[in-house]
Amino acid sequence: MSPIADPPVAEPDAAVAVLRARLAAAGVAPSVLVTDADILEPHLRDWRGWHRGEGLALARPRSVPDVQAILSACHDLGLPVVPQGGNSSMCGASVPASGRPPAVVLSLSALDRIRHVDAPGWNLVAEAGCTLGAVQAAARAAGRHFGLDLGARDTARIGGLVSTNAGGMGVLRYGAMRDQVLGLEVVLADGTLWNGLRALRKDNSGFDLKQLFIGTEGTHGVVTAACLRLHPPETSAASLLLALPDLAAANRVAEIALRRGGRALSALELVPGLGLALAAQVLGGPLPMPENHAWNVLLHLAGEEPVEGLAEAIASAALEGGAAVDGVLAQSGAQEARLWALRDAFSEAHRLLGLSFRFDLAVPVGRITELAEALMPPVLRLAPGARFFVFGHLGDGNLHVSIAQPEGADAASFAALRPAIESLVHEMVWRMGGTISAEHGIGQLHREEIALQKPAEELALMRAVKGMLDPKGILNPGQLLPD
Amino acid sequence: MSPIADPPVAEPDAAVAVLRARLAAAGVAPSVLVTDADILEPHLRDWRGWHRGEGLALARPRSVPDVQAILSACHDLGLPVVPQGGNSSMCGASVPASGRPPAVVLSLSALDRIRHVDAPGWNLVAEAGCTLGAVQAAARAAGRHFGLDLGARDTARIGGLVSTNAGGMGVLRYGAMRDQVLGLEVVLADGTLWNGLRALRKDNSGFDLKQLFIGTEGTHGVVTAACLRLHPPETSAASLLLALPDLAAANRVAEIALRRGGRALSALELVPGLGLALAAQVLGGPLPMPENHAWNVLLHLAGEEPVEGLAEAIASAALEGGAAVDGVLAQSGAQEARLWALRDAFSEAHRLLGLSFRFDLAVPVGRITELAEALMPPVLRLAPGARFFVFGHLGDGNLHVSIAQPEGADAASFAALRPAIESLVHEMVWRMGGTISAEHGIGQLHREEIALQKPAEELALMRAVKGMLDPKGILNPGQLLPD
Known part of the structure; x- marks a missing residue:
């Protein structure tokens, strides 16, 4: 169920009639513009049900000249336009921003050649x-x-x-x-x-x-x-899960893997024991190692030449130097698939923790263990008993942090802590020279916060470029930049 | 000797006096601004002696606040500013454009921490x-x-x-x-x-x-x-020179090398026999193979793991499939150094050909052999007997083409053909979706031509961004964009 109420879609009004006439004059097929509420509705809300905006119409161009005609008309008429692809944005960027005048949703899905x-x-x-x-x-x-x-x-x-x-x-x-x-x-x-x-x-x-x-x-x-x-096809792959003596050892494993693996290294993931345990619960089946360690690194190597030897060399170096205390090298396609299925189940595994606040953070490479360790004490002071589900991409400094309600606690009272916990996490990340959006984007979800992350000169430049390219502000208004 | 006459440097005038006062008020040390003609002169001409512009003064900031003070003052006073680093531009971008009002040359060389x-x-x-x-x-x-x-x-x-x-x-x-x-x-x-x-x-x-x-x-x-x-250190390297049966075979070697070598491949150079012969003349010493073939590919592999086996595998695949007819795998540091010394001597080797017109072209990867072959007949119709020194980077579609005067011909009458040959080459590259500046830049050398290469919408966007960032047009005027 969507947490957002279901307001009626704006009726096609005079603006739509004028737009329709403009498109007809430009030779655009009438069926390109749709105002049927049932068809429009799914294009107004994001897949997680966090965001919903108002829509005037759905435009589904079949050609590039159609796109030009739609933008030209909307530009002249001052109508907001929200470009939409698969509508799988993580930050509400692919639906009209809420609280804004109704927009024309421009779906590019028919341009699929x-x-x-x-x-x-x-x-x-x-x-x-x-x-x-x-x-x-x-x-x-x-x-x-x-x-x-x-x-x-x-x-x-x-x-x-x-x-x-x-x-x-x-x-x-x-x-x-x-x-x-x-x-x-x-x-x-x-x-x-x-x-x-x-x-x-x-x-x-x-x-x-x-x-x-x-x-x-x-x-x-x-x-x-x-x-x-395009790149050469990958003809060889290997995966390796290494258990760590402690969180800081993740950096030693990363150094070994980056130096030895070089460009063959395609994933270098920090994986918590909590995540493996929850994922195994979701998927069924055993844990990858007899003992479930608190911290692990999951590596994937791929290349044009055999990479198994490289994976073995990395495992040996990590185990011999004490950077790892146990390890599994995936010996078969099925073993490898199981390791990644566990990792891929992290998203679903979150549900077992109840309500959680999730962050997509990045700091300079090499500092994500420091971030993870620094975050926990102040969050626990705010929310005693909160559980941390922390995983991420060691190779590019991207840490996904989820802070979940204490076991058996009341979700509503935990929900009230969201603003304080978000401020705390964001400020810590900014102090470390990081970003609160490593890969998910800004959209309507974070647009107020980036004013706190970025210096005034940068926001001014961003606004100047936007103003130059879209002087009437019709393209995806209410997204990315604070007002 | 420089081909450009030596006009007197503009005397420090009222503008410099005002600038000096502004900088003093901002706390910038007086020695940051120099107007001595002897000191200024080398900063006004490029290293090849192709370009020389007029200078008001040389500013050598010692700190970022110095740079800010200089730009703030020049902006208020409407004085042109030409940023300069090592002054090694290939297109005159690092000296004041000729025929323009004298500029303040802003040398960043003292900011070297x-x-x-x-x-x-x-x-x-x-x-x-x-x-x-x-x-x-x-x-x-x-x-x-x-x-x-x-x-x-x-x-x-x-x-x-x-x-x-x-x-x-x-x-x-x-x-x-x-x-x-x-x-x-x-x-x-x-x-x-x-x-x-x-x-x-x-x-x-x-x-x-x-x-x-x-x-x-x-x-x-x-x-x-x-x-x-930063990247992991390279701990292994190998070089391989393969002789081709014909120019088209370069694409077959490229396919083998890119698929097998993947990210270990760090150079994939098309090398003409003419270039090897001239380079051997310049450096002395033997050619790398007993027979000097018209076309060759020079490969370099490097990585964190041993790459010799990979180089051998590429050589075998190319020789067995007939994509190469002979080859040398550099077995030692000295052998490898010799191969690259020959390649590095290409620039000097040009001199042995007399006057030549040189191009830094790029087309989509895989089409440089087609470009090389298509160019020769029409150029030879314009300039019978002209010699082609064609080499380039197969892996990124970058072809360096030099068209040299016929052996023993008169350089002055060949020089007269430059505009016609340049037009012919440029138009052929544009028809192939290419660029006339792959890596050297536009500067003052090519700024009129890019109006022919780029669509009007692109030039308009480039101008709009420039106008937004530098509304008074003080930064490196007369460069990059046509007026």
Whole structure:
């Protein structure tokens, strides 16, 4: 059940009638614009049911000229436009911001062609509505590998992945979405098309304009297609779970793994015993090691050459030096799959803890153990008995922290502590030079907080760029930047 | 000898007196501003002697507040400011543009501290005036590796490397300078300081502002320091020279090397027999193989684990499949050094050909052999007997093309062909979706041509961003963007 009440959808009004006439005049098929409340409703609320905004209409363009006509008309009419892909945002960025005038939801889902795959050129061009899974499959069919992967691969779409600079599981080896983008096609706020679909690895001919549109959550323009780089296929993989004597040893394991594993290292995850125990409860089946240690590191190696020897070398070095006290090297596909199934079940495992406050934090690499240790005492002073479910990506300084209600406690009274705990965690992260959004984005969820994270000069520059690209403020208003 | 005449330096005039007073009032030491012609002169001309502009004064700030005071004053007074690092630009971007009012040259060379090295955090903070060599050494001393390398390592400075998004020899493995930058400290046109010196690998808290200043040749702001990412040290290396049956076979070798070598592959160079012959003439000593083939590929592998076996596997696969007809695997440090000394001598080897027109082109990966083959017939129709010295980076689609005068021909009459040959080459590259500046930049050398390369919408966006960041147009005027 959604925690948000269900207000009636705004009736199509005069604005919609004028918009419809404008689109007809531009040759856009009438069925592109839909105002039926039943169809519109799921596009107004995010998948977790945390956010819901008002919608004027749903626009489902079938071509790039359709997108241009819609933006041109909305720009002239001053109508807000919310670009939407798979609507899998973690911060409410893909639905109209709540408390705002009703918006036109611009769904790019029908622009879902892979325009071409250039295997010798190690790139492909995908339209904004292609799912991540479709891009991965197209790369595979051409004997190539797409570098980004995340759980929502069959929901998340390329336009949204670009607009949020998505991270996921391969960041250590391949970088985030920004690193996959060679070129972009973008429709600007006023309907102007910028064709920047270049397939070049090197181009130092001035300002790299595509950077304006990556990670800006649809507030700077609407991405309609992307030229994406491809990598050699991975032909070998190995996974390794190492149990640690204590949390600080995670840094020693990371040093060994990064130095020895280099670019073959594609995951380096801090994994708590609590998480393994809860995940085993969710999935059934045994724990990976006879004794469940409080802290563990889960590694994944992949490459074009066999990597098993490398995994063994890392395990030996960690065990011999005392950085690890026990370990499991996945010897088969099934063993490996089990390790990652446990890790993937963390999200569901949270439910067993009752109410929890969840954070997507990043600090400089090497400081996440320090953050984890520093957080606990002050949080426990605020919320005695609170339980910590702390896991993260050691290789890129990204710590997911969940603070759950004390066992058997009352969820409502714990809920009242949210503002105080959030302030405490955020301020600690900022003091360490970190960010409160490592990979999930800002959207409507965190837009007030970034004014506390960023210096005034930076906010002023962000606002100036936004004002230059979208002077009427029609693109995804109420998102990313504080008012 | 410089091909440019030697006009007198503009005398310090009223503007300098006012500037001096402003700086004194801001507490800047008087010696920061120099107007002595002998001292100023080398800062007004580029290292190749192709470009020379007019200078009002040389400003050598000793601190970031000095930089702020200088920009604040120049902004108020409307004085042009040309940021300068090692003055090793390949396109005249680091000296005042010719034919413009005299500028204040802002040399960042005295800001040359490594502010800190964070080995467990895999990053360091270097001021703009640090040489690349100093950064490499600081990384090495901490048991880390800096990913960028190029011949001008003891001249080129961090501010300039960031501002030109420098490429060089490790791009295939580590990416260009953009990929090394975690955070920046920038002084804006009006003297405002933006401290964006974050050390985060992941930060999705809105528009990644540092992208505005990378590769924009000092026209958007003055970089005063950078937080740079570090990599594991390379403990193993191998080099391999493969002789090809024909030019097209380069693509087959590239496919084998990229698939087998993966991230261990750090160079994949197309090397012509002509280049090896000329380089051997320059350096003395034998050619690497008994027979000098017209086309070759030179590979470099490096990594944290031994790579010799990988080099052998690539050589075997290429020779067995007929993609290569001969090969040399460098068995020792001296042999390897000789191979790269031959490659590094290409620049000097050009001189043996007399006058040549040189291009820094990029097309999509996999198309550089097509570009090389398509170029020759029409150029030969324009300039019968012209000689081609074509080499490049197969892994990132970057082709360096030199078109040299026919043997024994008259240099002056060949020189007259330059505009026609340049137009022909540039138009062919643009038709292939390429760029006329892969890694060297635009500066004053190519700024008119990019209006032909880029769509009008892109130029309009570039101008809008520039106008927003530098409304008075004081930062490096006459560079990067056409008027």
